[in-house]
Amino acid sequence: MKKQKAVVAAALWLATGIAGAAETAAPVCLxxxxxxxxxxxxxxxxxxxxxxxxxxxxxxxxxxxxxxxxGQDKAYLIAAMKEYxxxxxxxxxxxxxxxxxxxxxxxxxxxxxxxxx
Amino acid sequence: xxxHRRDFLKYAGAGLAASLxxxxxxxxxxxxxxxxxxxxxxxxATCAKYLxxxxxxxxxxxxxxxDKFYSCPMSNWVLGGLRTMDDLIKxxxxxxxxxxKMVRDSAIxxxxxxxxxxxxxxxxxxxxxxxxxxxxxxMTDLIEGYDAAEAAGKVTxxxxxxxxxxxxxxxxxxxxxxxxxxxxSPPPPGRCVxxxxxxxxxxxHYFKQHKPKSKIIMxxxxxxxxxxxxxxxxxxxxxxxxxxxxxPYNLVTKVDHASMVVTSEFEDVxxxxxxxxPKQRAGAICGQAGVRADTAGVWCPVNxxxxxxxKVPFVHVLGDSVASNMxxxxxxxNNQAKICAAALVELFNGREPDPYPVIGSTSYSATSDHTSGxxxxxxRYNPNKEAYIRQPGGGASLESDEVNFEYNKxxxxxxxxxxxx
Numbered sequence: 001m002k003k004q005k006a007v008v009a010a011a012l013w014l015a016t017g018i019a020g021a022a023e024t025a026a027p028v029c030l031x032x033x034x035x036x037x038x039x040x041x042x043x044x045x046x047x048x049x050x051x052x053x054x055x056x057x058x059x060x061x062x063x064x065x066x067x068x069x070x071g072q073d074k075a076y077l078i079a080a081m082k083e084y085x086x087x088x089x090x091x092x093x094x095x096x097x098x099x100x101x102x103x104x105x106x107x108x109x110x111x112x113x114x115x116x117x
Numbered sequence: 118x119x120x121h122r123r124d125f126l127k128y129a130g131a132g133l134a135a136s137l138x139x140x141x142x143x144x145x146x147x148x149x150x151x152x153x154x155x156x157x158x159x160x161x162a163t164c165a166k167y168l169x170x171x172x173x174x175x176x177x178x179x180x181x182x183x184d185k186f187y188s189c190p191m192s193n194w195v196l197g198g199l200r201t202m203d204d205l206i207k208x209x210x211x212x213x214x215x216x217x218k219m220v221r222d223s224a225i226x227x228x229x230x231x232x233x234x235x236x237x238x239x240x241x242x243x244x245x246x247x248x249x250x251x252x253x254x255x256m257t258d259l260i261e262g263y264d265a266a267e268a269a270g271k272v273t274x275x276x277x278x279x280x281x282x283x284x285x286x287x288x289x290x291x292x293x294x295x296x297x298x299x300x301x302s303p304p305p306p307g308r309c310v311x312x313x314x315x316x317x318x319x320x321x322h323y324f325k326q327h328k329p330k331s332k333i334i335m336x337x338x339x340x341x342x343x344x345x346x347x348x349x350x351x352x353x354x355x356x357x358x359x360x361x362x363x364x365p366y367n368l369v370t371k372v373d374h375a376s377m378v379v380t381s382e383f384e385d386v387x388x389x390x391x392x393x394x395p396k397q398r399a400g401a402i403c404g405q406a407g408v409r410a411d412t413a414g415v416w417c418p419v420n421x422x423x424x425x426x427x428k429v430p431f432v433h434v435l436g437d438s439v440a441s442n443m444x445x446x447x448x449x450x451n452n453q454a455k456i457c458a459a460a461l462v463e464l465f466n467g468r469e470p471d472p473y474p475v476i477g478s479t480s481y482s483a484t485s486d487h488t489s490g491x492x493x494x495x496x497r498y499n500p501n502k503e504a505y506i507r508q509p510g511g512g513a514s515l516e517s518d519e520v521n522f523e524y525n526k527x528x529x530x531x532x533x534x535x536x537x538x
Contacts (some may be wrong), residue, residue, distance in 0.1 A: 031473055032497070043463055043471040050167065050455040051477045054448055055528055058535045064527030092514070092521055093479055093493035099510030100475070100495025 032102050045108040048101070052109070055093075060113045070116035077110035150175050150465045153234055153244035155224040155402055157181035157209060159447040160436030161250030163454035163536045169215040172462040178242060179212065180234070182223040186537055187278035190447050191529055193312065196275070196286055197319025198326075199486050205278050207537050224251075227406040229429050246461055248424075249408065249417075250435040250450070251400025252277070253308050259370075259396055266374035272391045275316070276308060288390045289320060294328035296389035299379050301369040303396040304338035306416070308437050308445045311344035311492070313337070313394060315482040318349065321357040322485050333360060334388070336367040336381050338396075345482055345492055345513040352484035352517050369393055399438030406432050416440030421498045421505055422470050424457040433457055442505060443496060444478050451536055452476050474498045476505060481525035483517070489525035490517035 029041040036044075053059065055066050062068030069077065083089035085098035101109070154165045157179050165179040186207040194200040213219055220242070226235040227247065234242045255274055257263045266272035273285045289298065298320060302313035317333050324331040342349050342363060353361045364381075371380035372393060379386045379393070398415040399408075408417045408426040417434040419426060419441070424433045435457055436450035443449045453476065460470035476496040483489045494511030498504070514521065 034473060034500075036472070037469070039468050040471060043459060043468070044473060046171070047456055047459045047471045048475050050459070051452055051475060053535045054451050054477070054532050055479060055524075057531045058538060062527070062531070063534065064530040065523040066527040066531065092524060093491050096493040096511045097477060097495060100477070100497065100508035 030104055032105065041108070045105075045112055048105060049109055049112045052113075059116055061116075069113040072110075072113055074110040074114035077113060078106045081106040081110075150245045150461075151243065152177050152246045152248060152461060153242055154179045154248040154250060155234065156250040156252060156400070156436075157183075157186065157212070157219075158250060158252055158436065158450065159532070159536050160450035160454045161248065162186070162209075162212060163451045164248050164250065164435060164458045165217045166212060166215050166536070167455050167458040168461060169217055171458060172465065173216060175462070175465060176218070177216070178218045178220055178244075180220045180222055180224050180236065180242070181209070182221065182237075183279075184221060185209065188447075188529075188533065189276070189278045189309065189312075190532070192275070192278045192282045193316045193319045194483060195282055196289065196316060196323070197483075197486070198286075198323045199319065199483070202283055202286075205282070207533055209537065211538055224402050225405070227402065227432070229406060229432060232431060244431070246431050246433060247406070248433045248435060248457060249400070249403055249406060249438065250454070251402050251438060253397035253437045253445075254400050255395040255397055257395050260393060261371040262373050263393060263395060266372050266391070269374050271374035271377070272372055272393055274394050275392050276312070276394050276397075285390070285392060289323065292328065292331065292389045295330040296328065296332075297387065298324075298331065298333045298390045299336060299386055299388040299392065300333065301336040301367075301379060301381075301391075301393040302338055303394055304368065305343070306445065307394070307397045309480075310339075310444065311480060311482045314342055314344065314349045315484070316392070317361050317363075318352060318357070318482070318484045319486075321353070321360045324360060325357055331360070332362060334386055335361065335363045336369050336379065336386065337363060337365050338368040340365050344480075345490060347515045348490045348513060348517050349482070349484065351515070352488065356485050397437070399434070399440075403434060403438050408432055408434055411440040421503065422456075422472060422474060422500070423460040423464070424453060433461075442507075443476055444480065444494075446478060446480050447532060448480060449476060449478050451532060452478070472498075472500045479528065481521065481528055483522065483525060485517075487519055487522055488517040489522040490514040491521055491524070 028035045031044050056069050060069030081098050084091050084094040154161045165177045168175050168177050188205045222236040222238050224234050232244050273281045275281045275285045367381045369381050399417045403409050408429050410428040417438050426432045435453045437445040456474040463470040479493045481489045481491045492513035495508040496505040499506050
């Protein structure tokens with residue numbers, strides 16, 4: 001697993017002269033198998049979590065029949081996604097969604113929603 | 118497996134690279150970036166709101182001619198008598214609370230060199246980034262007689278909520294028992310492909326209760342019931358046997374409102390109530406801004422990371438106007454809006470935007486007053502292929518049921534709250 005490419009990408013990014021880009025060639029994180037600087041992973045988590053709001057309510061706070069995600073236990077959310085994916089848990093659309101995301105995203109999404117009070 | 122993507126500037130497209138390198142992205146006057154959003158639908162309102170939530174340093178102006186939000190989702194429920202018009206009308210009153218400047222006006226032109234939007238009332242609004250989310254424009258000139266028939270109040274498209282839905286509902290109420298209702302839908306791509314089939318279902322629900330000898334003829338430009346086909350066909354057989362006559366490959370070319378005859382490539386159909394959904398293209402402002410840049414000059418190609426036009430720097434496009442393999446739905450418009458807003462926040466702050474945005478698309482259709490069914494698909498952007506790739510496992514339910522009817526209602530509440538609340 002070569003990590004150089006992402007480092008080069010980050011350096012190129014900095015070399016474009018954008019002010020305020022504080023991160024240097026920092027540890028690499030993975031999104032669906034792609035290598036990235038950590039700020040990219042944070043942006044990705046924010047973006048995919050906001051996708052969930054459409055059905056589950058803004059910030060994962062439900063006001064209707066689709067269950068909320070905000071404040072749920074992190075381990076519970078991860079386990080639920082894995083069970084949806086494997087068909088061990090009944091669902092209408094969640095199996096289709098679970099198949100579209102990977103384990104690292106289950107984890108970051110679960111952490112995001114668990115942290116909302 | 119570890120994957121490596123090309124460096125950011127290469128895949129982000131010429132417009133984006135130019136916009137990063139050529140000049141500072143912030144207004145000279147305030148030192149704060151200014152984003153102008155055109156259109157306060159599911160795309161535009163969501164983008165404006167999330168720009169402000171994610172970075173209060175960004176100034177956001179939202180241009181919208183209507184004083185209220187009219188929801189297309191649920192409009193078929195009004196036609197079927199499940200809901201009233203009041204249920205479709207939502208307030209914009211929460212948006213200024215996010216620090217969004219609302220301008221009640223229509224954008225009529227864009228100077229993409231000077232980066233200024235012109236409005237109907239004579240306004241000139243300068244932008245650092247422009248987000249166009251105007252929805253669709255109907256190509257009514259493709260159907261002979263359509264404009265005159267619509268002007269005479271005899272034919273509706275009913276594909277923008279508002280007065281057209283009110284009129285169509287009145288026409289259905291006035292229709293005698295034993296009448297014929299024609300729904301004509303265009304070939305893809307266009308707004309909400311499943312909409313006409315839901316419309317047929319819910320109007321059939323109304324006819325079944327109040328005028329059971331009536332018929333619905335669907336003149337469909339598609340080759341089949343292309344969205345949720347097995348689900349709709351099963352529901353029509355179960356709930357409305359013999360009432361809905363679906364005729365595929367039947368593109369409408371002409372309408373004569375004096376004789377109330379609809380003409381397709383194959384036949385003339387006499388009707389009592391006529392609903393024709395014409396082919397569509399990206400909203401007029403997209404044409405003025407020069408971003409209707411697909412081969413047919415109809416839809417707007419965009420960079421999948423930022424939703425910036427590859428043709429015109431600093432101009433982004435959201436929602437139904439986008440040229441893509443994504444469904445043209447409220448859900449997708451809201452999702453694209455957040456991806457665009459998140460990317461703009463990262464760019465204005467000198468960081469790299471999420472290079473692998475994910476679009477989730479869920480669309481519910483009701484088949485009666487107590488049953489609905491969903492289609493759901495996840496699409497992930499692949500930066501090396503520069504395209505959104507459909508993930509395996511997505512698709513439509515084969516049947517509609519009560520559980521999904523409850524989820525359908527919840528979906529309405531949540532997407533409205535997420536867009537406007």
